[in-house]
Amino acid sequence: xxxxFVVSRRMIDAFDVSPSDSEEAHVLAVDDSLVDRKVIERxxxxxxxxxxxxxxxxxxxxxxxxxxxxxxxxxFDGLKVDLIITDYCMPGMTGYELLKKxxxxxxxxxxxxxxxxxxxxxxxxxxxLEEGAExxxxxxxxxxxxxxxxxxxxxxxxxxxxxxxxxxxxRKLQDCCDxxxxxxxxxxxxxxxxxxxxxRSPTSSSSAPSIPTPLDSPIRRLKMTTTDLID
Amino acid sequence: MLGLGMDRxxxxxxxxxxxxxxxxxxxxxxxxxxxxxxxxxPNFVSEVVNIYFHESEKLLKNLRALLVEREFSDYKKMGxxxxxxxxxxxxxxxxxVRNVCVAFRAASEQNNRxxxxxxxxxxxxxxCYLKNKLHELFQIEQQRVLAAGVRYPxxx
Numbered sequence: 001x002x003x004x005f006v007v008s009r010r011m012i013d014a015f016d017v018s019p020s021d022s023e024e025a026h027v028l029a030v031d032d033s034l035v036d037r038k039v040i041e042r043x044x045x046x047x048x049x050x051x052x053x054x055x056x057x058x059x060x061x062x063x064x065x066x067x068x069x070x071x072x073x074x075x076f077d078g079l080k081v082d083l084i085i086t087d088y089c090m091p092g093m094t095g096y097e098l099l100k101k102x103x104x105x106x107x108x109x110x111x112x113x114x115x116x117x118x119x120x121x122x123x124x125x126x127x128x129l130e131e132g133a134e135x136x137x138x139x140x141x142x143x144x145x146x147x148x149x150x151x152x153x154x155x156x157x158x159x160x161x162x163x164x165x166x167x168x169x170x171r172k173l174q175d176c177c178d179x180x181x182x183x184x185x186x187x188x189x190x191x192x193x194x195x196x197x198x199x200r201s202p203t204s205s206s207s208a209p210s211i212p213t214p215l216d217s218p219i220r221r222l223k224m225t226t227t228d229l230i231d
Numbered sequence: 232m233l234g235l236g237m238d239r240x241x242x243x244x245x246x247x248x249x250x251x252x253x254x255x256x257x258x259x260x261x262x263x264x265x266x267x268x269x270x271x272x273p274n275f276v277s278e279v280v281n282i283y284f285h286e287s288e289k290l291l292k293n294l295r296a297l298l299v300e301r302e303f304s305d306y307k308k309m310g311x312x313x314x315x316x317x318x319x320x321x322x323x324x325x326x327x328v329r330n331v332c333v334a335f336r337a338a339s340e341q342n343n344r345x346x347x348x349x350x351x352x353x354x355x356x357x358x359c360y361l362k363n364k365l366h367e368l369f370q371i372e373q374q375r376v377l378a379a380g381v382r383y384p385x386x387x
Contacts, residue, residue: 033286033315033318033319033322034282034286035279035282035283035286035318035319035322035323036318036319036322038278038279038282039264039267039279039322039323042267042272042275042279043267046267046269089314089318091311118314118317118318118321139318139321139322140260140263140321140322140324141322142260142263143263143266143267
């Protein structure tokens with residue numbers, strides 16, 4: 001895996017990076033909304049990720065050293081990024097455009113990218129998946145969504161190494177395993193995570209998984225039959 | 232005496248929360264935020280909510296400024312503000328405010344100025360109500376913290 005960068009003081013000062021811990025995966029979060037950045041940052045930290053949060057696609061590319069106006073080869077130090085999570089709707093560069101730029105880069109195309117969006121538009125989800133996004137999370141983002149991110153991690157130390165097969169194959173492999181157990185990727189299912197309060201929704205009982213109509217995970221969508229989709 | 236006070240404060244908080252859920256003012260995302268608050272981040276909810284208040288008031292001001300313009304026609308800009316407002320409202324669990332934004336956006340997409348004005352009034356009203364109730368909630372929370380005898384940094 002390429003990109004074993006040296007951490008530079010300048011990087012740490014310029015971006016808000018949490019303290020270094022070589023065991024924790026490093027996530028680059030991109031969102032123009034300050035409220036959402038605060039929330040995603042907290043969600044990630046509480047799930048034991050290191051986080052760098054930036055407010056635009058441009059800044060994300062700068063952080064990675066991919067900004068067109070800066071030559072990537074001119075000694076630009078960056079921290080190794082294990083996953084990128086980005087909002088779709090952003091002024092300037094959209095999350096989709098950012099995704100494309102990352103997948104076009106020989107250095108960074110292996111980094112899993114997850115898209116977040118408040119709009120649950122199937123065409124948008126498809127477009128992102130086709131461009132190589134690992135997953136598509138419908139906002140508001142919840143703890144269960146973030147816990148799922150561990151499956152996409154690229155780590156050399158063997159944590160989640162089964163998931164580094166990449167793309168569709170990985171999803172299907174996991175699908176086989178997940179089908180038999182209670183499904184954590186339907187985000188409103190309260191039973192899967194012990195850290196979540198049992199009264200997730202005031203109106204639903206905790207025994208029946210209350211599946212919301214928005215499709216929270218394309219992984220779930222891939223497993224569904226056509227009738228399920230219409231439902 | 233102190234113990235009874237704590238219990239009553241906790242009951243007050245729960246009652247207020249239950250009411251807000253019942254009214255649809257807040258949804259489960261607010262609970263999610265509360266779950267993210269702990270000793271390492273003891274003021275998380277109020278910090279996020281205060282950012283939300285700050286941003287929302289700017290957005291409301293911008294929306295009103297757009298609509299009072301005599302030659303107003305920039306529905307697209309209004310749509311952008313509304314999407315932001317919708318997004319942040321949804322992220323903190325402000326369900327009713329978010330729903331009004333949805334209706335507002337629909338009026339905007341139809342270039343319906345009168346409809347937009349009505350929606351703005353409703354939005355300002357809902358936002359006001361939410362802000363007052365959340366302030367009430369944070370006040371009870373602060374009292375509870377003081378009653379427990381623990382000093383937490385007070386953020387505005």
